[in-house]
Amino acid sequence: GQNIDQPTEMTATEGAIVQINCTYQTSGFNGLFWYQQHAGEAPTFLSYNVLDGLEEKGRFSSFLSRSKGYSYLLLKELQMKDSASYLCAVRDLGRGSQGNLIFGKGTKLSVKP
């Protein structure tokens, strides 16, 4: 079956670094996505990994290890506006013709002054 796990909540301090982990089990892995969702707003696309390694995009980086079924999202120089839920999602080719996304429950990050 499919399963995606990520911590429910995390707290960090403004200016610090935080790492949000995601582990997954799928039958037909074809890419992992991270989305950010502020309360009451739409999820917005942050990053995509399909090969092992680190993808860096400004203050945000995402890492993937396919052999371990593991990814993390790294947020540097945290700002108050980074307080949001972070959703890990895996594209599973066993789900739909082009592979539909399976989402984790999301990690609610609170950034404190």
Place this chain on the structure above:
Amino acid sequence: ETGVTQTPRHLVMGMTNKKSLKCEQHLGHNAMYWYKQSAKKPLELMFVYNFKEQTENNSVPSRFSPECPNSSHLFLHLHTLQPEDSALYLCASSQISTSPYEQYFGPGTRLTVT
């Protein structure tokens, strides 16, 4: 602004009512999706449309009826809902011919069934 709009943003309906949710994407995408987001649960995929054709119905009860008249518009028709159907309903779109096929989400409709 993600290029995907949804109306209404909030909806309260009784269990005997009939209502419709509307989604429109201005991105030229060829796939559209309906998701349900409930508290403390993952986003649940409900329906998928590729090029206006429904390609997936994820075991959704028949009281939810999707309609996709063209590749830019998607509706979710609601009738005889239950209180447990109260949730945030999100629409998304993607371009399935262009990797990585990331999905762009609308702001959602917050539905309360009384």
